[in-house]
Amino acid sequence: MADKTYLDLRIRKTRKAIRNAFIDLLAEKELNKISINAITLKAEINRATFYLHYKDINDLIDSILDDLLADLKKILIDKFEESYKPGDELTSLILLLEHIAENSHMYKVLLVTKNIPYFTPKLMDLLYELILTTTEQQSIQKTEDFLTVDTPSDIAAWYGTSAIIGTISMWLGNDMPYTPKYLAERIIQLNPFIPANNKKI
Structure with a gap:
């Protein structure tokens, strides 16, 4: 049970970091100029981690x-x-x-x-x-x-x-x-x- 709770917290923390990074980038530039690479760099994660949570940027937005x-x-x-x-x-x-x-x-x-x-x-x-x-x-x-x-x-x-x-x-x-x-x-x-x-x- 403790492992599942830790995993859930980790998932939420990672998704929050991805979303915050995306919103910060969106404040600076137009949507079509934002790349997954830019999001992962700002969120301090790798691309593989991004794809564990979202299929692409449109999936993230949805x-x-x-x-x-x-x-x-x-x-x-x-x-x-x-x-x-x-x-x-x-x-x-x-x-x-x-x-x-x-x-x-x-x-x-x-x-x-x-x-x-x-x-x-x-x-x-x-x-x-x-x-x-x-x-x-x-x-x-x-x-x-x-x-x-x-x-x-x-x-x-x-x-x-x-x-x-x-x-x-x-x-x-x-x-x-x-x-x-x-x-x-x-x-x-x-x-x-x-x-x-x-x-x-």
Whole structure:
């Protein structure tokens, strides 16, 4: 049992080194200019070790994105499959931003440099699913300062997804000048599709 635990830890440590090396290189250059040799050199492993874990760079990318999106799904979606109550969207948004802050180097590379262009659409799909779930479970209307207008949930989800992704990208690009909690509260307050009684912070 001890041997298996040691092996698992060693595997995780090696994969983390490979992924960190890849992300560091991605921050410096375009994807098509990154080689396996450069990754192994930066991770301080040999090519044979790389191939023990990944078939090629595309397999490495798929693994990184799958793990990130699985983490995000656990934070954002799973909770709402169990139950929903007003105010949960703020809690989930804070958890999302805290997760991104803890992994800011990786997310900055993926969202700001856009050197892996298909990450953002995958993240947008996940957020769209979350926002659509919440907007379908609450009354969607403009704030009480405007005329009450019913808004189709898909339009609200399109708007919310684009606004959140854009705001997070700018936040990361400016070195996160606000805390995750503060930013989450401001995003909720600015969202015109959340009823006013759900915006109280």
